[in-house]
Amino acid sequence: MDDTQSEVLDIFRRTGALLEGHFILRSGLHSGHFFQCARVCEQMAAVERLASLLVTKLQGLQFNTVLAPAMGGLVIGQEVARQTKSRYLFAEKQNDVLVMRRGFTLAAGERVLIAEDVVTRGGRVRECIDIVRATGAIPVAVAMLVDRSAHEARFDIPAISLLELSFPTYTADALPPELAAIPAHKPGS
Numbered sequence: 001m002d003d004t005q006s007e008v009l010d011i012f013r014r015t016g017a018l019l020e021g022h023f024i025l026r027s028g029l030h031s032g033h034f035f036q037c038a039r040v041c042e043q044m045a046a047v048e049r050l051a052s053l054l055v056t057k058l059q060g061l062q063f064n065t066v067l068a069p070a071m072g073g074l075v076i077g078q079e080v081a082r083q084t085k086s087r088y089l090f091a092e093k094q095n096d097v098l099v100m101r102r103g104f105t106l107a108a109g110e111r112v113l114i115a116e117d118v119v120t121r122g123g124r125v126r127e128c129i130d131i132v133r134a135t136g137a138i139p140v141a142v143a144m145l146v147d148r149s150a151h152e153a154r155f156d157i158p159a160i161s162l163l164e165l166s167f168p169t170y171t172a173d174a175l176p177p178e179l180a181a182i183p184a185h186k187p188g189s
Helices: 003-016 044-058 075-085 122-135
Strands: 018-024 030-035 067-071 087-094 097-099 111-121 138-147 161-163
Touching: 003 018, 003 044, 003 075, 003 111, 003 138, 018 111, 030 097, 044 122, 044 161, 067 075, 067 122, 087 122, 097 122, 111 122, 122 138
Parallel strands: 067 087, 067 111, 111 138, 138 161
Antiparallel strands: 018 030, 087 097
């Protein structure tokens, strides 16, 4: 683990954003660990630092808009946009599908960075990529705080993360006994 990853993990632990127990992830999988990024987002100094570290890793990418999926990517997406002086938009669920609402639009050829907090399977990121492409805009890259997919979440654009930390995940019918013995919680993202 390099210095940046150690610092990021320390921020998550210090803010109470890395939880241990029995959790049902947004993907429906179960895990003994959960990244509750909303906890880290309570501390604006932590958000500013995480975004700064992420922006450093984005050097060389050219984009003028940041798009984040609600809810998880909202705060980090806005801070990345602020630090890069980019326009900021977000997608939100409507009838269980991510869409851009509130009059948000993208222009053909507009270069868009997709910002997310934690990626396990990458479903919301893929939805954002599809939204961007449907408008004729160009998805440039995905920027995320945590990639917990164990390199399973693959995109056809570059993916940049601050922390790659994969905890085992399980389907409901394949829980290990020690996890099955703990009541499951769905903390939300």
